[in-house]
Structures are given as C-alpha cells and as structure tokens.
Amino acid sequence: MELLKKKIIEDGRILEGNILKVDNFLNHQLDIGLLNEIGKEFKKIFSHKKITKILTAEVSGIAIAAIAAQYFDVPVVFAKKTESKNLDQETYEGSVYSYTKGKYYKIRVSKRYISKEDHILIIDDFLANGQAILGLKEVVDASGANLVAAGVVIEKGFQEGGKILREANLEVHALATIDAMVNGKVVFRNHEQY
Amino acid sequence: MELLKKKIIEDGRILEGNILKVDNFLNHQLDIGLLNEIGKEFKKIFSHKKITKILTAEVSGIAIAAIAAQYFDVPVVFAKKTESKNLDQETYEGSVYSYTKGKYYKIRVSKRYISKEDHILIIDDFLANGQAILGLKEVVDASGANLVAAGVVIEKGFQEGGKILREANLEVHALATIDAMVNGKVVFRNHEQY
Structure with a gap:
C-alpha cells in the first residue's frame, strides 16, 4: 500500500535497536484519514471472503479494526x-x-461474542514475532468459529511471525512488509503479499 | 440520544452492585453502526467549537474517539x-x-502529540467518578492546550463525576444520563444535557 509506505518513510522513526516507531499516526496519535484508507485496502483484499466479525486485541488494534x-x-x-x-x-x-x-x-473474549457460526477476520497493527495473532487464533479455535484470515498493517518481514502463522495455514496479508532497517532507513519488500 | 437509550435498554445488562454492562456494543464487542451515530451526535453538539484534536484514554475510549x-x-x-x-x-x-x-x-501522552496551539475535545465511554477525565484534563493543562469540552457516551448521574467536572468549569455533554438503576431497570434523566 503505497500511501502507507510513504507515511512510514515520512513520519516513522527508527530508534536504537531497530525499533520502528509509528506512534505519530498508528498507535498513539491516530491519523484517521490514513486509517480509512487502510480499512478500504483490507476490504479490497478480503472482499471475496465471507466475514461476520473482526477480532483484534487491545490496545493498538482497536482503532484500526473499528475504522476497517x-x-x-x-x-x-x-x-x-x-x-x-x-x-x-x-x-x-x-x-x-x-x-x-x-x-x-x-x-480473553467473552463467550457471548464469538460463536461457531462466525467467520472471523483478525486485524492488528503489527506482525513481528506473531505471538498476538497466535493468541487470537487460539481464542477463535476455542470458540469453534472459522478463522478466515489475518490482516496486519505492518509486517516485520525479518522476524519469524509471518512464517510461523503461514506455516500454521493461516492466510496473512500485510499492507507493508519491512525486510530490513539499514542505516536508519526502512527497506520494504517489493513483492506485495497479495 | 434516543437510539443509544434504546440500545442500553435492549442490550445493556445490569449486574449485582448496580454495574451496567454495555460490552455487547460499546466496550468489548463494538456496534460500529451505533458508534457512527454517536460520532455524528458529538459532532452536532460540538459543531460550533474549534477543535483540532480529540483526546481519549486507553482502552474503551479509543474506538469511540476514532469513529467520532x-x-x-x-x-x-x-x-x-x-x-x-x-x-x-x-x-x-x-x-x-x-x-x-x-x-x-x-x-501519559507524548509531548509530540499535544501542543499549546491545540483545542482539545475529550471523548470517553463512561463518566462515573470522573477520575479518567480529570486525569486527561491534567494532561491537557500540562501541555498548555485549550481544553474545549468533554463528550461522554454514558454518564452515571448518580455518581459524583459530572458534578466535580462541571464545578471545575469543564463543559461536559453526555449522550445518555442514567439517574438510577431500580429493580434491574435503567432510569434515564429526561432532561438532555445539551
């Protein structure tokens, strides 16, 4: 998603230890116009799927999921x-x-709000080590609902999360995949994930 | 806001100890259509104000603030x-x-994201004892920004928060004010706050 990559380059900050901070627009201050474009992009990617509910985890996934x-x-x-x-x-x-x-x-998710009739799309801000989405997958599996796919805004392609999730047969789409951070610059994967 | 009151009556649950649960639509599962109507209502109430930023606190305020x-x-x-x-x-x-x-x-809010040039509207899900909004007011005051008003979805009119905030000269609007919960039923204040 070009608009997102542009935003990451312009407004993201790379701190020591290869930490990418996007709190300017994604997880502390929220750029609502960008979140709408992100929501539209997820809809485009998953338009052919039957989805009855979007599942995310507090805190950073909530605004993205709500707008989407x-x-x-x-x-x-x-x-x-x-x-x-x-x-x-x-x-x-x-x-x-x-x-x-x-x-x-x-x-935890109350049993009232997911049932085995549901078709769930997981949405989250980051995919890095994959732990948050694995936890959400466990919730969905426990409910008997159908886990359709996961959409993440930014995947850190140099961490193992994406590989783990895809090997667990979960369809995962990232709107921007970062392959490396070199000399304070972000290197995106050219090949889009969809 | 009639739609909201209807939703509270139909989908809210009153538990022992006068706890009103609205996790069906407001703070665990989110009814996005309702959140849009809530957002429009806040805009109607505050349309004559200059607002440059909406401030809320994690977790339950985020989706409401983002949609609004x-x-x-x-x-x-x-x-x-x-x-x-x-x-x-x-x-x-x-x-x-x-x-x-x-x-x-x-x-805490990063100093990058509020400045003394800002005109802040606080949005939150509940106003009960007022502590969360007092904490947010402290953040705004520390930044030197102008605190325009606070909009809350549900005010518990039988708790002291609304009184404390209004006595501190903060303009507070609630979309539904609950005056009592009697025999498992919600009693709304007739007089709207705006």
Missing part, C-alpha cells in the same frame, strides 16, 4: 489483556508470549 | 496507561485514582 469494520459492515470484538471484574466469567482464552517480559499473558 | 474523529476531521490521541518502552520519554502526565484498586495510576 465500517467497510465490512460487521461488529468488532477486541480481546482483553487485563483481568477485569467487568469481563464475563465465561471466556475463550489465548496465551501470548511476551518477549519483553519473558512470560506468557492471557487474552 | 471522522466527523471532526481531526487526529485522535489516546493517553497510555501502561508503562511502555515504546512511549517517548518526554510526556505529559495525569493521575487517575482507581477506586477498585485503591490507588493512583498514571496516564
């Missing part, structure tokens, strides 16, 4: 990371390994 | 609750008292 859902005309459900007294007792759970914290945490 | 921002044509910034190595070091902070946890926690 307008083009699919389906509800969004976001998995909760935090233990909350407000969450239903009956939940589908997934485990997400956090490399920064060196441990697993749980994500 | 489409009608204002401004970016959204969401304050972060969690310490994150990805957050800039230079932040504006606010304190939020959590009654459930019995302690204060911090919310």
Whole structure:
C-alpha cells in the first residue's frame, strides 16, 4: 500500500535497536484519514471472503479494526489483556508470549461474542514475532468459529511471525512488509503479499 | 440520544452492585453502526467549537474517539496507561485514582502529540467518578492546550463525576444520563444535557 509506505518513510522513526516507531499516526496519535484508507485496502483484499466479525486485541488494534469494520459492515470484538471484574466469567482464552517480559499473558473474549457460526477476520497493527495473532487464533479455535484470515498493517518481514502463522495455514496479508532497517532507513519488500 | 437509550435498554445488562454492562456494543464487542451515530451526535453538539484534536484514554475510549474523529476531521490521541518502552520519554502526565484498586495510576501522552496551539475535545465511554477525565484534563493543562469540552457516551448521574467536572468549569455533554438503576431497570434523566 503505497500511501502507507510513504507515511512510514515520512513520519516513522527508527530508534536504537531497530525499533520502528509509528506512534505519530498508528498507535498513539491516530491519523484517521490514513486509517480509512487502510480499512478500504483490507476490504479490497478480503472482499471475496465471507466475514461476520473482526477480532483484534487491545490496545493498538482497536482503532484500526473499528475504522476497517465500517467497510465490512460487521461488529468488532477486541480481546482483553487485563483481568477485569467487568469481563464475563465465561471466556475463550489465548496465551501470548511476551518477549519483553519473558512470560506468557492471557487474552480473553467473552463467550457471548464469538460463536461457531462466525467467520472471523483478525486485524492488528503489527506482525513481528506473531505471538498476538497466535493468541487470537487460539481464542477463535476455542470458540469453534472459522478463522478466515489475518490482516496486519505492518509486517516485520525479518522476524519469524509471518512464517510461523503461514506455516500454521493461516492466510496473512500485510499492507507493508519491512525486510530490513539499514542505516536508519526502512527497506520494504517489493513483492506485495497479495 | 434516543437510539443509544434504546440500545442500553435492549442490550445493556445490569449486574449485582448496580454495574451496567454495555460490552455487547460499546466496550468489548463494538456496534460500529451505533458508534457512527454517536460520532455524528458529538459532532452536532460540538459543531460550533474549534477543535483540532480529540483526546481519549486507553482502552474503551479509543474506538469511540476514532469513529467520532471522522466527523471532526481531526487526529485522535489516546493517553497510555501502561508503562511502555515504546512511549517517548518526554510526556505529559495525569493521575487517575482507581477506586477498585485503591490507588493512583498514571496516564501519559507524548509531548509530540499535544501542543499549546491545540483545542482539545475529550471523548470517553463512561463518566462515573470522573477520575479518567480529570486525569486527561491534567494532561491537557500540562501541555498548555485549550481544553474545549468533554463528550461522554454514558454518564452515571448518580455518581459524583459530572458534578466535580462541571464545578471545575469543564463543559461536559453526555449522550445518555442514567439517574438510577431500580429493580434491574435503567432510569434515564429526561432532561438532555445539551
């Protein structure tokens, strides 16, 4: 997606340790016009699929999923990371390994909001080590729903997440895939994922 | 907002301890059509105001703010609750008292994303004890930006938050104000807040 790549080049920042910061437009401040273009692009990619619900995980996936859902005309459900007294007792759970914290945490979705009749599209901001989407896949699998595909805004192609998910037979589409960050510059994969 | 009240009556659940659950459409599963109507209503209420940015706090405010921002044509910034190595070091902070946890926690916004030139509209899902919005107000005040008003989807009129905020000279509009929950039924305030 050219507009997204342009935005990453112009407004992304590369910090020490090959950390790409896109908090200018994607996960702290939100560029709503760009999010709409992202939503349209996901709809274009998945237009031939039957989708009844979009699933994401708090926090960074929520705005992207909500804006995109307008083009699919389906509800969004976001998995909760935090233990909350407000969450239903009956939940589908997934485990997400956090490399920064060196441990697993749980994500949960109330059993009320996914059923085996659903056809689920997962949407998230980043695909890096793939742990968040693996956790969401676990939630969907536990519910018996059909996991249609996953759409991510940015894939870090130099990390193993995409490979792991695709080897698990999940269809994954990224709007921009980064193959490397060299001398403070982002190198995109030329070949689009779709 | 009649559509919202209807939705609360039909799809809200009242649990023991006067807890109103709206996770069917507002803060776990998201009814995107309703969120669009909510966004339009906020725009109608604040149409005469100069607004350059919408501010909310993670997690439940994000989808509402993102959808509403489409009608204002401004970016959204969401304050972060969690310490994150990805957050800039230079932040504006606010304190939020959590009654459930019995302690204060911090919310933070990078100094890059609010400036004294901004005219800020705060948007959130619930107004109950007012703590979240007070924390956001602290962030805005620290930045020197102009805090225009706050729009909340549901105000619990039987808690003190609305009074505290209005006494602090903040203009607050709620799309539905609940005055009581009696025998498992919601009693709305007849008098709209605007």
